Amino acid sequence: MTSPRATLRLQLHHGFTFDDALAQLDYFGALGVSHLYLSPITTAQPGSMHGYDTVDYGTVSAELGGEGALRRLADAVHARGMGLIVDMVPNHMGVGGSHNAWWLDILEWGRHSAFARHFDMDWHSPDPALRGKVLMPFLGAQYGEELAAGRIELKFDAANARFYAQYGPHVCPICPVDYAAMLQSADRADLAALAASFQGLTTQPDDQMRAAAARVALRDFVQREGTDPIEFILESYRSDDPVPRERLHRLLERQHFRLAWWRTAMDEVNWRRFFDVSSLAGVRVERHDVFEAVHKLIFRLYADGVIDGLRIDHIDGLADPREYCERLRQRLASLRAGPPYIVVEKILARGEALREDWAVQGTTGYDFMNDVGALLHDPAGAAPLAETWAAITGDDAPFADVSLGARREILTASLAAELDHAARALHRIAREQPGTRDFTFANVHRTVAQLAMHFPVYRIYPVNGVRSAIDNRYFDVALAAARKTLPRANLAALEQVDGWLGARAPDPANGNGSSGSSGGSGGNSSNSNKAARTANASTSKHGGQNPPPAPLSHALIAQRTALALFSQLTAPLAAKATEDTALYRYGRLLSRNDVGTDPDDFSLDVAAFHAANAQRQRRTPHALLATATHDHKRGEDVRARLAVLSEIAPEWNATLRAWSTSNQPQRRGDPAQWSPGPAAEAMLYQTLVGCWPPQFDPADAAGVQALAERVAQWQLKALREAKLRTSWIAPDENYESECQAFLFDILSPQGREGFLDEVATFVARISPAGALNTLLQTVLRMTSPGVPDLYQGTELWDFSLVDPDNRRPVDYAQRAASLDDVAPAAKLADWRDAHVKQAVIHRLLALRERAPGLLREGEYWPLEVRGALAAHVIAFARRHGDNWAMIVGTRHAAALLDGDLPRVAPERWEDTAIVLPKGCPASALHDWLADVDHAAKKDAAQDDQANWLPLRDVLAALPVAVLTNVVRG
Incomplete structure (x- = not known):
């Protein structure tokens, strides 16, 4: 490896x-x-x-x-x-458009396409209009409206001798079964002769080969004669006249696709999507x-x-x-x-x-990003911040309730079709058994909805159709909630659904449970059995296939199908409801609103962080450790700065109210429902504080405008993702415009001596503590068990917002010019240029290279901290053979800082010290971040005669230290 x-x-x-x-x-x-x-x-x-x-x-x-x-x-x-x-x-793959050959082949040949089983397609939809067809939900308006407007056109690809329907960038091939009639409609002998080769075609594989040969002849004809004869045919299908428009409509109705308004996907899509994105097919x-x-x-x-x-x-x-x-x-x-x-x-x-x-x-690494982020937050700030959020918004619901409400909405809107698919798979099992066939689809549907809505994790991972003890730990949470929320008349169905979703192995004697959809897609029972066998076939170490296992029972295939569809429902439901909805509705403190986090899980104490790191060292020492990704909601330094607000919650609450009051004249709309609204306004202020660039001059009009445009991009996405007063599906452009106007007004040059200066002053006050958090977060990522992952450009400040802001071009020339071998401690005085952050990363990567086993496989030992400020320290050791490293960091130090520096003054540490573990070298411990050596002391007053390091020495130069007996090269 x-x-x-x-x-x-x-x-x-x-x-x-x-x-x-x-x-x-x-x-x-x-x-x-x-x-x-x-x-x-x-x-x-x-x-x-x-x-x-x-x-x-x-x-x-x-x-x-x-x-x-x-x-x-x-x-x-x-x-x-x-x-x-x-x-x-x-x-998933990108579909729609005109570039996915697998998808286009399916549109052309339907269920007999060579790729018909490559996607999670339900060819047996209960809707007769979709049976054997692929829903193509890419129209910008109702099908009839777009057809009448002439935006759906029949065209011909001369190079490939292929007729196709086109709507904007979307291409839908016409099945060659229809070519004979189309060619004969021109009433030309030469085209009639070509039509004969297409006559009698079916969609069977052998006929697909015949069609390919016939196409060659058609292509040769067009190359000789030009496209005028074909253009005559296309004219007879033009949609700007009622008669040819009806002819085009009848032609489209015979195809293996159904063109539809994009909104139909939420209820009718008959193939698995990535979340609710209809341009990505499972x-x-x-x-x-x-x-x-x-x-x-x-x-x-x-x-x-x-x-x-x-x-x-x-x-x-x-x-x-x-x-x-x-x-x-x-x-x-x-x-x-x-x-x-x-x-x-x-x-x-x-x-x-x-x-x-x-x-x-x-x-x-999202799990590490969550842990290290929670460690930065002061638990004392949770209650006062929550009280102010509730007072401002009028809603004191915890995040769990907000998330549950979002799940309910997503299930009934964005993922309604996916819920139907899972419910139908279970209803088919019910219908195959005499004892359960009277459970209605509606009954099963309600049951599945409640289970999915209350699911506490993304999904479960059953083996051979049966849940494990770990699976049951999570499934039982949803089961208990469903028992409380479902009507008593539904509880019998809940008991059965519990069994079909893996509480017990299926009874093979209970009929053929595989009719209809199987393996996450449509198909008859023989296809389902074949799919199950191939899905279970593993490959040998030499790349060959092992002998296939015995065929699975129909009941087991049906149960595995239902479990797969249920899991492929709960996972996107959790993501859409939490990451893409609830995190944009709940704003107690936005630094705890990111991918993989639970805002109710406000903070993490040192002992819990150590426990998580120890588990990483035991189980996944080569996993990635991330603090920034291409999917984060806020950059790692935005979160680190906002975490400071948890330490000064009363001051922030007062500031938030003062800003809201001073900016009240800029609000838009009806006073009873003004724009942007209290929740959106409160989150906007947090966002401005979080992403405000260091050394930013509010008198820089161009800079303020650039910042306003970045934040406006975030604001639009945040408002639409929240799905409260606007959304991607049904945007309220007037509300969005009012919100943008509010933002631009409060950031206008006229506010330079008001709100702009106030934000700049507040940010300047908390920025040193935010930078301290950044340095701690950086050191923990570089030294905790696992593989540190850097997201592009974040070796300097990362004050980015959600994509596309976090995917902006990186100035690598700037980063290369600032990279040197000067100790990070020497750069602390100029911390605002972020060179100290880059230097910390550079030094610790050098340590990882110098002693590869130390931070890659080294044992993890939490260190005892004693003294007056012990609560403001996290410390642990890594050991690999004779190599040791002691990692020490400052936390929750907003009230302790040394003036404008992101560091606690040495004398403030008083008697605070870390206790070295037994066996650790007591002298010649070199701090790779400050280029100074330290020697341990003994405390005669302590019975254990432990070696200890006073933090007034260890953290004199930086708020973090990495002490090791590994000599720098």
Whole structure:
């Protein structure tokens, strides 16, 4: 395994390609990372800025430079002794448009397409209008309106001899079964002769081959004769006249797709989406053939030594994450010596651990981001901040209630179709058993809705259709809540659904439970059984397939199907309701509102942080440790600064009220429901305080305008995600305009001697404490068990907001110019330029390189802290053989700082000291951050005669220290 020392995440797109990354490689190497961690590299929708909308798994994105540029980058990376980790997206593909060949083939040939089982498609929809069809919910208005307006057109692709319907960028191929009639309609002998070769076609595979040959003849004809004859045919389908429009409509109705208004997707989409995004379709990677097709390029690049590890996106979207991870590990291990490096994007709830039976190194680090962020928060601030939030908004509900309300809304709106799919899978099981066939669909639907609504984690991971004890720990929470909320008449159905969702193994004697949809998609029972067998087939260490297991019973297939659909409902429901809704509604303190966090889980004490780190050291020592990602809501330094408000809650509460009062004249709209409204206004002030740039002059009109535009972009997204007075689905543009006007007015140059100056003064006051939090957070990320992950550009200040703000171009020239080997302590006086943060990262990456085992595999020992300010310290040791490191950091120090410096004055530490563990060297402990040596003392007054280090010495130069007996090179 190529275990990274530290990773650097790069967001690739047409504006920052492989060659652009190559141009910065000297800087990346000098900084000290061991691996570049690339966003998806496969071909995505044209112009994609993120790469998660893959349209071709088999090619490296040409917009990123193609495979040649990737290999150039890899060669240069490997020449420096570094590696490449690539983001892989097995859960979904980009659809719509005109670039996904698999999807277009399905639209053309329907359920007989070679790719019909590649996506989670329900070909047996209960809606007759969708049976055997693919819903294409991409129209901007009602189908009839768009048809009448002439925006749906029949066209012809001469190069490929293909008729297709086009709507904007969306292409829907016409099935060749209809070509004969279309060609004959021209009433030309030459076209009639061509029509004969299409006559009698079906959608069966053999006829698809016939159609391909017939197309060759049609293409040759067009090359000889031109397209005028074809244009005559197209004229007869023009939609600007009632007769040809009706002809076009009848043609479209015969196709394997149904063009529809985009809003229909929420209720009627008959294929699994990524969350509620209708341009991303779920892929059935649990099927062996699909798995191999999806990973073919990645396997080749791994076998060739081009890439060295994988990050798996949205693992919870897969039908069986455990099985996927094991299959992936086996396939990679068969291609290169050594265990492969694999991490997964997984959101863990408090107390939830990554399952031990997954064959991966760990997660991408949201769990660490949550822990270290909570550690920065003072628990004393929780109650007063909550009281003020309730007073301002008129709502004292905890976040859990806000989230539950959001879940209810999302289930009945955005994910209604997905809820229906899961309920139907269970209702089919009920219908197959005489004892349960009278449970109605509505009864089952209500039951599933309540279970999903109260699910405390993203999902469960049953084995062979049965829940484990760990699964039941979470499922039982939802079960108990459902028992309380469902009518008594529904409880019998709840008992049955509990069983079908894995409380017990299915009884094979209870009929054929597999009719209809199976394996997360539609299909008949034979197809379902085949899918289940291929999904269970594992690959040998040599890349070959083991003998297939015995066929699964129909009852087990049905139960596994229901469990997969239920899990593929609860995961996006949790994400949409929490991350994309509730976190934008609840604003006690926005630094606790981010991906993977629970705002009710306000703070974390030192002992709990140590316990979490000790568990990482035992179970996932090679998982990533993140504090910033491409998906964060607020940059790591925004969160670190806002955390200070928990230490000065009364002052912040007073400031918040004062600002709201002074800005009241700028409010818009009806006084009874003014814009932006109390909650949105309160969150706006937090956002301004959090992202306000250091050394920012409010007299800089251009700078203020640029800041206002950035915040306005955040504000629009926040308002729409909250889904209260506007939303992406039904935007209230008047309200949004009023909110933007409010923002621009309070930040106008006229406010320079008012609100602008007040914000600048307040930010200046808390910024030193925020910088201290940043340095502590940085040191903990670099020294805790795991692999520190840097997000692009965040080695300097990261005052970014939610995407796309956090994906802005990075000034690498600036970062390269500021990188040197000067000790971080020497840069503290000028902390506002962030060079001290970069220097800390640089030094600790050098330590990780100098003593690789110390921070990679070293034991984790919490250290005892004694003295007057012990509550303001976190300390632990790492040990690997004879190498030791003592990590010491200052926390909750807003009231203790040394003037304008993010540091506690040495004399204020008084008798506070850390106690060294037995066996630790007592002398020649070098602080890698201050370039000074320390020696331990003995306290004669203590019975244990422990060696101890006084913090007045250890933290004299910086608020953090890393003391080790490893000599700097």
